[in-house]
Amino acid sequence: MSSPFDILAETEPGGRRGQLHLPHRTVQTPVFMPVGTAGTVKAVPQDTLESLGAEIILGNTYHLYLRPGHELIRRLGGLHRFISWPRAMLTDSGGFQVFSLSALRKVSDEGVRFRSHLDGSSHFFTPEHSMDVQIALGADICMAFDECTEYPADRSRAEESLRLTMAWARRSLSHFRAHRGEAPWTDPKGCCMQCFGIVQGGMYTDLRRQCAERLVEMDFDGYAIGGLSVGEPRALTLEMIAEVLPLLPKDKPRYVMGVGYPDEIEQYARMGVDMMDCVLPTRAARHGLLFTSEGRLNIKAKRYSEDQSPPDPACGCPVCRRYTRAYLRHLMQAGEPLSAILNTVHNLAYYLGIMERVRNSLQETSRPAAKISVL
């Protein structure tokens, strides 16, 4: 089989236009991945996601492990089949959710004991268990189990967290390699599930470098930069990404987790980030915040009550083609379920549209990729 990641074009600042060949889809990169926490991108039916052009969505290992359970999903043929999503899917490792959602947790070298946010029941996650769960779900891309360093964290805390993340990365990859053949589906193209490592290190550039170098030695299928968008100033996010990107192999996909605002995802994509995910477009939508070519629009505001223009006059999405700001405001005021649906569809269309424009622009302004790929 050819390389799972083809770079079609590259630009001087490092931006890449690529194709990521996954078992369920060849994904055009740079790509934004809508978040489908509990096996659904909140408030959007799968056929709508398809028509918006989403090629890969996220699933959350922590949530799906707790409900409905990974063994149930395995028995039903894996997550793609369970939720009827034939395109690509990535699952996070559960690490971030354990750290951000679970009230009681206890970390040891072996793993993390935590209590469910649903019923308080006690659970133990190890790197091996996280991989088992992700393989049972059958994602196209599994993420190594990591410890997300909180912000702010002092140096000794960041070092300790990094030590765990690197040890767990090695165990994750080793377990993944031994069990990757146990996916609940067979891929007709012969593509394999992939496993990505996650660069941590808090906001310490030397720790980030150290982590990146060690993970690259382990030879993951791709590399993520985690522990960002955890409350730090945006300049620091950018600094960490700029520090780490050059250390990652050019021929592997690079994924920045949990970002960001529309201008951020465009900026990072132009710097050479191939994949991003964020709850922002979907979560903000449910709170009435729309992203538009004219900036952010709080659809709850009184001034939109008789505004007959579309949410974004420059947008060609199904919501902007059909509905007015006045109607979207009314739906939000009335607490109608259609509010979340329409707001989310627009925001996702906007995010996916940004990535499409960036891909086109990377292709147009690129140097021939062949010259670059030997660097």
Add this chain to the structure above:
Amino acid sequence: MSSPFDILAETEPGGRRGQLHLPHRTVQTPVFMPVGTAGTVKAVPQDTLESLGAEIILGNTYHLYLRPGHELIRRLGGLHRFISWPRAMLTDSGGFQVFSLSALRKVSDEGVRFRSHLDGSSHFFTPEHSMDVQIALGADICMAFDECTEYPADRSRAEESLRLTMAWARRSLSHFRAHRGEAPWTDPKGCCMQCFGIVQGGMYTDLRRQCAERLVEMDFDGYAIGGLSVGEPRALTLEMIAEVLPLLPKDKPRYVMGVGYPDEIEQYARMGVDMMDCVLPTRAARHGLLFTSEGRLNIKAKRYSEDQSPPDPACGCPVCRRYTRAYLRHLMQAGEPLSAILNTVHNLAYYLGIMERVRNSLQETSRPAAKISVL
């Protein structure tokens, strides 16, 4: 202009296959009308409603008057334009909601004073005001302002309620006729807004007869049977409908308000009811109750947790074609917004499908309509 209601075929038991020519749509009858209380059929985007074949939906005068306000909707071109629904729409008079939703109300011959369920503010509805609001909304069909008799009600209470309903019907119609030209839209076909009277009378057949006869003298565009499905046994609902139907003019549409279960709407349609509406398919959907060819299905039940069959194996709706009971159960358990969307789409498809089958069957088993229409 030709008659606004054409009967295409009739059957021996009284069932009719017709066409109701309304300003925004020629509606095939018998028809089930999904309820769109606050300017949206809860959890269903308008394009989905269209693709399910909905030809006419309801709006609630009481809700839209309170929020966002009928004058706002008038300024924005009427309800069709406000919610982007180009097909037909019917508005109730607000009477039923005032009686069922408003904690404080005071009824006089002049009208009803009530407090908003939203903010407790005081409002006064008269027949004239109800018609003004409905004309501002610009529905294809406006309903006369009535007093819905509660169940059970003793005879003197039912008589008093009926007296009000008949006086208000006359005032509603007279005001409607004087102002029907003030719709916020102009119909290119030259069709006019219509006004329907509502037969009340509690569960007393002689009062029902008396009401029907008086309303028919007033010459409404169509006739509704109201005050049913208010807690009475189903045999009584049927008795009232069977009593009233023969008293209504054959050449005008007949509408039974607020019914019913799938077998009920089929039964009433075969008896000669042309229009029905009910919150049941949409409301039940949000509580996990699905209507199927195999009966009612409570999708929350544990026994569906690994059931890979579609909600209704005999249904060809977009939900049954794509999703499993196991997934719908998971969505419900997880409290996901997609749950309400998919459940509602299925239930509406099921209801609309029943009416389509009934229409086809009425056409097939009919006597030639020409022989009947002279009776």
